[in-house]
Amino acid sequence: MEHYFTEKPKSKKIINEIEFQDQDLSFSLLSASGLFSKDKVDLGTKVLLKYNNVTDNSRVLDLGCGYGIVGIYLAKKFQNIKVVMSDINERAVEIAKLNVKKHNLSDRIKVVKSDGFNEINGTFDYILLNPPQTAGKDVCFKLIEGSFDHLKEGGYLNLVARHKKGGATLMEKMNEVFNNVQVLGKKSGFRVYASKR
Numbered sequence: 001m002e003h004y005f006t007e008k009p010k011s012k013k014i015i016n017e018i019e020f021q022d023q024d025l026s027f028s029l030l031s032a033s034g035l036f037s038k039d040k041v042d043l044g045t046k047v048l049l050k051y052n053n054v055t056d057n058s059r060v061l062d063l064g065c066g067y068g069i070v071g072i073y074l075a076k077k078f079q080n081i082k083v084v085m086s087d088i089n090e091r092a093v094e095i096a097k098l099n100v101k102k103h104n105l106s107d108r109i110k111v112v113k114s115d116g117f118n119e120i121n122g123t124f125d126y127i128l129l130n131p132p133q134t135a136g137k138d139v140c141f142k143l144i145e146g147s148f149d150h151l152k153e154g155g156y157l158n159l160v161a162r163h164k165k166g167g168a169t170l171m172e173k174m175n176e177v178f179n180n181v182q183v184l185g186k187k188s189g190f191r192v193y194a195s196k197r
Contacts (some may be wrong), residue, residue, distance in 0.1 A: 008090055015095070020069060022049065024074055026134045029038075029099050031067045034091050041069050044130050047072050048160035051185030051192040056080050058125035060152065063143060064088075067098035068111070072130050084124070086114040088099050117146040121149040125152055128160045133166050141164075141173050148177050158184065163191045 014033040020026065020041050031038045037045070041055040049070065054060060056078040062071035065085035075083050085100075087093050093113045100109045112119050116139075127147045131140040147157040159174065161167030163186070171193045178195035185192050 013091060017177045019196055020073070022046070025073065027072075027076065027103065029067055029069060029072065030095050030102065032091055035089065035095065036066045038067075038091075043188055044132075044160045044162070045069055047185065047187045047190040048128060048130055048158065048192055050187070051160075052126070052128060052158045053156055053184055053194055054078070054081070054082050054128070054158070058082075058179075059122075059152075061086065061120065061124045061127045063116075063127055063129045063147070064132060065096050065111070066092050068099045068109075071096075072099055072103055072105060074128075075108050076103065079130045081108065083109045085109060085119065086120060087109045088113070088115045116143055117150055121152060121177055123150055123154045123155070127151060127155070127157045129157065131159060131161060131170065135163065137166070137169065138143070144170065144173050144177055148197060153197060155197045157195045157197075158192055159194075160190055160192045162189045164189060167191055167193070 011034045016031050017028050018031050057080045062085040065087045068085050070085040071085040085096050087172045088179050096111045161170050174195040181193055181195045183191050184194050
């Protein structure tokens, strides 16, 4: 079984459509085989969308964007934010670009293929991350450390994880790197942690 954080998925590409709905918005997105949570928006991402502290008129990085749910949701919710969505997975980048086009958001969302922060330019007001915990602790720690360097002064990293399945360790790492961490919300074992630069 190949991982969704593989750069070049070898599985046959099968594109499907999924529906997303919460109390604010509902829309459909394209997804595909070889991507994380390909058949429906996963619970962790839903919790991140519910409890993040993003505000309008900000520059946002959706790090490890998959098919693009987080960036597209935020661009629909806030009329004046600019979003960069990135993923190491070529297929994720391709599908995310199709979704940006599908929702006419090309003027406000840019999609880039990047291994972590390698191809990410500039700094952000917010970085949102549902970390690839199956890739291992070191990968997740590197993304937390890289986030510090890519946030503006006063900017926030928002990270979602299951508290009892590695989340507590990620929370400690955020506190170590940023010298602060808080829980913005929790649901079904998931917590959204926020650290301010």
